[in-house]
Amino acid sequence: METKSARAWAMLQLLLRLSAHTASLVSPAAPGSAPDPAPDPAVVSSLVGADVLLPCPCPALSRPSVPHVQWCLDSAGPVLEQRGQQRWTAQELSERAELPQAGRGDCSLRLRDLQVSDGGQYQSFLISEAKRGLFLCSVKLLVFDHSSVQFRRRGEDLILDLHTAHATSLAFQGSNSSEWRPLWWRGGTASPRVLKEPLKEQLRLTSVSDSDQGVYKVLDQNGLTVSSTRLSLDQDEATAVRFTHPDRLLLRAAAVRSSCCTLLLLLLLLFILTSSRLVL
Known part of the structure; x- marks a missing residue:
């Protein structure tokens, strides 16, 4: 009986820790708290042929200047680089990519006429005068047919x-x-x-x-x-x-949002079953 009780108590502790971890994933960080060293990328999903915006805030610069921004795709390397009116895009995104709000505290990337090959994980960087890149954000793009x-x-x-x-x-x-x-x-x-x-x-x-x-x-x-x-x-x-696919997009988005909750519910069910055995 003591062994079963200890096991049930350990399961409860694990459940509480997972609950706290899940809450930290969905709750905003407290002001002044240290940023997550490895934040999960934002997830954006859309359909072939649509336009989409990959969100990315741009930090305030130490002195007024035109931001030099670079976006990269993990599978292809740099796909866009822009500084003021000067812009370079990779051939596969030619005339389909832009930074509509660059210089206004927003480095979001707009992609038009989405293709399946556009899907993947994107990362953005702020390029300094010393040619060093300051990481800004990471966005995972899912493109469905x-x-x-x-x-x-x-x-x-x-x-x-x-x-x-x-x-x-x-x-x-x-x-x-x-x-x-x-x-x-x-x-x-x-x-x-x-x-x-x-x-x-x-x-x-x-x-x-x-x-x-x-x-x-x-x-x-x-x-x-x-x-x-x-x-x-x-x-x-x-x-x-x-x-x-719009229906499937909603279902997949709901599945992504509820993945942590599903694990939590399974562990809760296991704890309830273990507790009921102890009572019997």
Whole structure:
């Protein structure tokens, strides 16, 4: 009995320590307290083709001057460097990256027309006159492709959004097939039934039939998925299960926020079960 009691007491102490640690992760630091030497990066998530802002405050400079800011991506090295009106961006972010508030106490990075390859962990630095970098912040960017289910009747047209001007091809996998068949690429087409809308980033598959049921994938120039669309014919749309990436984004964000709480609840359940055995 003493051994079980000691074990239960140790479990309670561990639970209390974890609870305190979790609170410290979500509670703001007290004024004047020492900063965390290794803070967790902020997490930002979005969809292909959208615009996003990677938040980053810029400290006040000792003397008035134009900040010299550098952003780096772990997998690619420096991707943007800006000082006043002078700006350099890596080729993969050409004309898509900027610091809209630089010089106003804000070094946030804005990325336009997001691509899957833009995902990763970003770090920003303030470059001094001695060419030394002062670490500012770290942001983890998650970029998700679009997913949807579309329901059509035989003879109707299927509209597929490309979502970005960087989308270059469309592939199709039939419901009863394991092979992917190219249907369209930018500047050409493999199927006369696939038409590019002249004023929109959309494709139109004309007069769908049973053989058109399956999954349609829009791909970018790197072969990465921009969107996945499942086509179903003559099904009850009201009772069908739908899924979209905005829903999945909310679920994933909730999962990230609740990861510590989940561990805490599991330990609490274990403690309650152990305590009930002691009572019995």
